[in-house]
Amino acid sequence: MLLLGERAFKLKRPVRLPYVDLSSPERRLQLCERELELNRRTAPDLYRQVHRVTLESDGRLVLNGTGQLVDAVLEMRRFDGAMLFDKLAGAGSLTGVQIEDLADVIAEFHRSAPVADDAGGAERLRRVLDVNTRAFASAPHLQPDAVAAADSACRAALTRHAALLDQRARDGFVRRVHGDLHLRNICLIDGRPTLFDCLEFDEDLATTDVLYDVAFALMDLWHGGAKDLANILFNRYLDATGDDAGIALLLLFMAVRAAVRAHVTARTATICQNALEAQGYLDLCCELLRESPPTLTAIGGYSGSGKSTVAAAVAPCLGAAPGARVLSSDRFRKRLFGVAARARLPADAYRTEISLRVYTELAETAERVLRGGRSVIADAVFDRQADRDRYVGIAASVGATFRGVWLDAPEKTLVDRVTHRRDDPSDATPDVVVQQIARHGAPTDWTTIRANVEAASVAAAVKRVLLGYAGATDARA
Numbered sequence: 001m002l003l004l005g006e007r008a009f010k011l012k013r014p015v016r017l018p019y020v021d022l023s024s025p026e027r028r029l030q031l032c033e034r035e036l037e038l039n040r041r042t043a044p045d046l047y048r049q050v051h052r053v054t055l056e057s058d059g060r061l062v063l064n065g066t067g068q069l070v071d072a073v074l075e076m077r078r079f080d081g082a083m084l085f086d087k088l089a090g091a092g093s094l095t096g097v098q099i100e101d102l103a104d105v106i107a108e109f110h111r112s113a114p115v116a117d118d119a120g121g122a123e124r125l126r127r128v129l130d131v132n133t134r135a136f137a138s139a140p141h142l143q144p145d146a147v148a149a150a151d152s153a154c155r156a157a158l159t160r161h162a163a164l165l166d167q168r169a170r171d172g173f174v175r176r177v178h179g180d181l182h183l184r185n186i187c188l189i190d191g192r193p194t195l196f197d198c199l200e201f202d203e204d205l206a207t208t209d210v211l212y213d214v215a216f217a218l219m220d221l222w223h224g225g226a227k228d229l230a231n232i233l234f235n236r237y238l239d240a241t242g243d244d245a246g247i248a249l250l251l252l253f254m255a256v257r258a259a260v261r262a263h264v265t266a267r268t269a270t271i272c273q274n275a276l277e278a279q280g281y282l283d284l285c286c287e288l289l290r291e292s293p294p295t296l297t298a299i300g301g302y303s304g305s306g307k308s309t310v311a312a313a314v315a316p317c318l319g320a321a322p323g324a325r326v327l328s329s330d331r332f333r334k335r336l337f338g339v340a341a342r343a344r345l346p347a348d349a350y351r352t353e354i355s356l357r358v359y360t361e362l363a364e365t366a367e368r369v370l371r372g373g374r375s376v377i378a379d380a381v382f383d384r385q386a387d388r389d390r391y392v393g394i395a396a397s398v399g400a401t402f403r404g405v406w407l408d409a410p411e412k413t414l415v416d417r418v419t420h421r422r423d424d425p426s427d428a429t430p431d432v433v434v435q436q437i438a439r440h441g442a443p444t445d446w447t448t449i450r451a452n453v454e455a456a457s458v459a460a461a462v463k464r465v466l467l468g469y470a471g472a473t474d475a476r477a
Contacts, residue, residue: 007048008078011071017135017267020201025053029072035200036074042109042178042195048075079189085217086183089226099229102186102193102217103236109195110210110241113175121169122162124208125256129154131205132259139266141275146282150259153289157252168209168246177213179206182261183220211246215253216260222321223258223284230322231315239331239341244365248372251288251320258285292320294375296366296395297466300382300443301407302436303428304414304421305451306458310407311379313459314466319375327366329380330425333358341425350427363390370398382406383441404446405462411437413452 002009012031016023022031032050039047051073054065061070081087085102088094129151136147158165168174178185179199187194199206214237221230238244262281265274295318299307308328316323334341336358337349359380366376382388388404395402414437415430442448447465451458 002073003078006078008076009051010074010076022201025069025071029069031201032072032074035198038198038200039196041112042105042198043189046077046079046189046194046196048077050074079187083188084184085186085188085193086220086224088188089183089221089224089229094226094229096229096232098188098193099232100236103233104240105193105195106181106214106217107237107240110175110177110213113177113210115172116169116174116176116207119166119169119174121165121167121174121209122158124169124174124204125158125165125212125252126155127204128208128256128260129158132256132263135263135267139263139278141266141278142262142282143279146279146286150255150262150282150285153286154252154256154259157255157289161249161252164246164248165209168249173209173211173243173246174207175210176203176207177210179208179213181213181216182257183217183224186217209246209249209253210241211243211249212253212256215250216257218250218322219254219257219261219284219288222254223261223281227316227322228312231324231326232312234322235315235326238325239328239335242335244325244369244372247325247369247374250322250374254321255285255288258282258288288321291373292375293400294319294370294373294398295324295401295403295466296370296376296378296391296398297324298378298380298382298388298391298402298404298446299407299462300380300388300404300446301409301451302381302383302414303426303433304417305407305409306417306455307379307407308425309455310405310451310459310462311377313455314462315377317463317467318377320373324375324377325369326377326379327362327369328425329358329362330427332362332365334425336361342423344427359387363387363394366391367394367398370394370400375400381436381441382443383436383439385441385443388443388446403466404443405465406443406446406448407451407458408442408448409450409452 012022012028014023022028029052036047036050051063052069053071053073054062054067055070056062056065056067085094133151178195181195185197187196218230218234221233258281262278262285265281266278299311301307311326315326318324331341333349334343337345362378362380366378369376378391392402414433418428418430418433449458449461
């Protein structure tokens with residue numbers, strides 16, 4: 001990369017690897033042009049033009065001359081490298097709001113990405129594993145036994161999920177996406193997460209399940225220790241897309257992404273630390289594919305009790321990576337009406353029949369997610385016995401452990417919080433709080449946590465309750 005003022009010039013290395021051939025200038029020119037075309041889908045202001053590097057008769061190298069083609073260069077708008085998401089995450093300055101924005105950007109991009117013509121979901125992923133196998137064969141610094149264990153675990157998981165992979169392909173979830181969506185290929189530009197540097201050299205590898213695309217960023221965040229942010233991206237992406245039906249595939253997808261990062265890192269490893277990092281990715285691949293029994297947690301309380309805040313704090317600690325799926329009645333209602341989570345709905349949107357529909361969809365999704373092997377936190381008021389009983393029944397039907405937690409706070413505290421709440425998915429008003437309390441619907445058989453203290457203390461208390469019973473684990477947190 002050559003940086004000149006506000007411009008950046010990107011050249012491709014003349015290499016031939018198991019997964020890409022850049023050995024000829026014609027091939028590098030072709031891929032520069034393809035990179036320009038594809039990346040303008042998500043970063044049109046970042047990618048400017050492709051230049052031919054030519055050798056003139058007088059021996060000079062010039063841009064776009066008439067002589068022999070010797071190379072190609074992609075011109076880009078220069079941006080601040082400190083705003084790359086891997087840098088922000090490493091510095092601890094990446095925020096939950098930025099991750100929520102990223103989830104929306106990825107979801108929007110996936111909705112518009114072209115659907116694959118063929119219906120080979122499992123076969124596509126099998127080809128990825130075959131590429132990995134060839135890459136591992138020539139990658140140094142990795143223990144052969146660990147490579148074999150990771151490959152075996154991935155292929156076993158592929159066999160288990162082959163039918164679902166193929167069904168998703170038939171349903172249009174295999175698309176021409178980014179293909180290389182790790183944190184170094186996401187940058188905050190003009191305050192907005194921007195996806196760039198997509199995989200341009202292999203249409204087959206870049207045409208894949210949309211969840212496999214987002215799994216790279218999820219794996220990166222999880223591996224880097226930003227587990228709370230990984231859980232936010234996981235939940236906000238699924239909130240935006242409603243793609244909970246594919247959730248059983250996520251661990252496999254994250255594991256394969258970890259394997260990809262392992263052999264790429266090993267290939268570039270020149271010092272001991274890089275070799276250890278490559279091995280760490282391989283270890284993560286195997287760890288992600290170990291079974292973790294799902295749990296169902298219901299967090300209830302009147303509006304203003306802090307349910308959503310507590311659910312977000314607890315979710316990364318429950319179940320397999322990247323933590324529990326948080327199902328919020330407020331967010332489901334907003335999606336039902338096709339509006340942003342923080343947009344306000346009219347009172348008519350809270351009619352009894354609408355609320356029944358929201359709670360039904362919430363429960364059905366909870367069961368679907370649990371059957372996909374993922375832990376669930378249901379975030380709703382839960383002041384009706386029928387709703388509480390339904391979740392107990394769901395847990396029993398799938399063999400998951402159930403735990404109900406009720407957040408309790410005085411009416412004055414609840415009213416004050418709701419009065420001063422801004423930019424929140426909940427539309428509850430002080431009158432709504434008073435009406436909820438008047439119904440006297442608080443459960444007597446759930447664990448009650450005092451919630452009229454600071455949110456961190458409430459979350460810590462709930463974590464102690466949830467992590468203290470059989471079935472919950474924070475081993476991966």
